[in-house]
Amino acid sequence: MSTIERLETGQRMSQAVIHNGTVFLAGQVGAPGESVTAQTEAILKGIEKLLAEAGSDPTRILQATIWLADMDDFAEMNAVWDAWVPEGHAPTRACGESKLATPDFKVEIIVVAAQE
Incomplete structure (x- = not known):
């Protein structure tokens, strides 16, 4: 039986789960009420931190799966995303519109990554 490692585990969820060399992150959000740019920047920093903890x-x-509260924010989010993704390493990606946990959240990003 293969092992499952969980990082930053709470009652409801873990922020990351590692299984067979694959890292699954929970949906990451930024500070409620901040701009789309600020939320996206904070999310991507959080993703970097979790991936590093998971060996990725x-x-x-x-x-990557990206949820926007309003698709009118697509270009603003993409400006931050495009500057962040390492050249030549763009993942598969989907982006859609959805009501998020509270109206103050404008962006949520979920990623799956390979360990190093």
């Missing part, structure tokens, strides 16, 4: 990094991201 942004060049190892396999898939």
Whole structure:
């Protein structure tokens, strides 16, 4: 039986789960009420931190799912995302519109990555 490692585990969820060399991150959000740019920047910093804890990094991201509260914010979020993704390492990606946990959240990002 293969092992499952959980990072930053609480009652409801873990922020990261590692299984068979694959890192699954929970949906990451920024500070409520901040701009789309500020939330996206904070989310990506949080993703970098969790991936590092899991033995991975942004060049190892396999898939990203991005939820926006309003698709009108697509270009603003993409400006931050495009500057952050390491050149030549763009993952598969989907982006859609959804109501998030509270109206103060404008962006949520979920990633799956390979360990190093």
